[in-house]
Amino acid sequence: MTAAQSFSATDPRVARTIDGRALARTIGVETARQAAELHARTGVLPTLAVVLVGEDPASQVYVRRKVKETKAAGMRSIEHRLDASIAEGELLALIASLNADPAVHGILVQLPLPRQIDATRVLDAIDPAKDVDGFHPVNVGRLSTGIGGLVPCTPLGCMRLLDTVVEDYRGLNAVVIGKSNIVGKPVAMLLLERECTVTVTHIATKGLARIVRTADIVVAAAGSPRLVRGDWVKPGAIVIDVGITRVTDEDGKERLVGDCAFDELGHAGAVTPVPGGVGPMTIACLLANTVQAARRAAALG
Numbered sequence: 535m536t537a538a539q540s541f542s543a544t545d546p547r548v549a550r551t552i553d554g555r556a557l558a559r560t561i562g563v564e565t566a567r568q569a570a571e572l573h574a575r576t577g578v579l580p581t582l583a584v585v586l587v588g589e590d591p592a593s594q595v596y597v598r599r600k601v602k603e604t605k606a607a608g609m610r611s612i613e614h615r616l617d618a619s620i621a622e623g624e625l626l627a628l629i630a631s632l633n634a635d636p637a638v639h640g641i642l643v644q645l646p647l648p649r650q651i652d653a654t655r656v657l658d659a660i661d662p663a664k665d666v667d668g669f670h671p672v673n674v675g676r677l678s679t680g681i682g683g684l685v686p687c688t689p690l691g692c693m694r695l696l697d698t699v700v701e702d703y704r705g706l707n708a709v710v711i712g713k714s715n716i717v718g719k720p721v722a723m724l725l726l727e728r729e730c731t732v733t734v735t736h737i738a739t740k741g742l743a744r745i746v747r748t749a750d751i752v753v754a755a756a757g758s759p760r761l762v763r764g765d766w767v768k769p770g771a772i773v774i775d776v777g778i779t780r781v782t783d784e785d786g787k788e789r790l791v792g793d794c795a796f797d798e799l800g801h802a803g804a805v806t807p808v809p810g811g812v813g814p815m816t817i818a819c820l821l822a823n824t825v826q827a828a829r830r831a832a833a834l835g
């Protein structure tokens with residue numbers, strides 16, 4: 535899609551589904567190739583340390599997948615599972631030891647953290663060069679000034695998905711729903727870097743439907759199931775659905791629902807499904823970031 539393309543209210547196109555699982559597999563193959571190449575050339579084996587505090591069921595699933603996919607890419611995985619009651623100081627001491635270990639290239643602290651721990655203090659303690667989540671203020675600053683650094687995985691995944699359908703971002707109207715530090719703000723920065731005209735909306739935004747209707751690109755990251763309805767989306771617009779909410783049907787069955795009413799978006803240009811859209815890209819981009827961090831470490835000797 536280009537800025538010059540026009541959209542008609544009677545556009546008969548059926549929305550194209552952007553397959554996040556397939557793209558994540560492709561990125562995984564490329565990451566594994568880069569990891570093997572780095573190892574063969576320098577002896578550096580990209581290594582990711584994952585820290586899980588407590589027993590949140592969803593976090594356990596995500597961490598298991600991170601460990602499995604790290605190993606599947608031929609990289610080294612280190613796992614630290616800590617009790618939910620751990621003191622913040624103990625977690626900070628673990629981070630300090632991982633920061634000091636030259637064999638560790640990426641550090642990821644799975645979120646959310648238990649209440650007694652100040653997540654900001656913990657994320658700020660990670661060496662920015664090993665911050666494969668891209669949450670450290672140094673990496674946030676680099677992203678907002680466009681000077682590189684490690685970019686948060688879900689926003690990076692959104693951009694990789696968009697890249698499969700958007701040719702020229704310049705001048706496109708992008709509306710980001712949600713202003714979180716993890717998705718909304720960084721994805722807005724990445725879209726701005728591509729010279730989109732970006733609007734970030736949030737809980738206090740007035741006239742959300744009207745604003746979304748102006749969008750060529752919609753990134754929905756509000757965590758509100760089926761918030762974005764079909765008549766909010768202009769024909770031909772590209773919709774990236776970041777929301778993943780687990781709901782229970784009337785028949786007692788659990789399923790995942792996105793922030794967009796997927797079944798009402800037949801007139802969109804392309805849509806990411808939930809599940810199988812942005813979610814799988816998060817882990818693929820995490821491994822890609824780990825190889826990037828390992829390459830930089832190897833280059834620095």
Ligand SMILES: Nc1nc2c(c(=O)[nH]1)N[C@@H](CN(C=O)c1ccc(C(=O)N[C@@H](CCC(=O)O)C(=O)O)cc1)CN2
Pocket residue numbers: 596642643644645646667687688778790808809810811812813814815816817
């Ligand atoms: N330190 C971090 N913590 C968290 C992050 C993060 O990026 N860094 N993101 C989320 C959880 N997350 C990865 O950690 C994650 C979420 C969802 C998926 C995913 O593949 N979802 C599937 C559905 C999976 C299911 O059945 O539940 C999909 O959408 O297809 C991967 C990773 C919060 N914490």
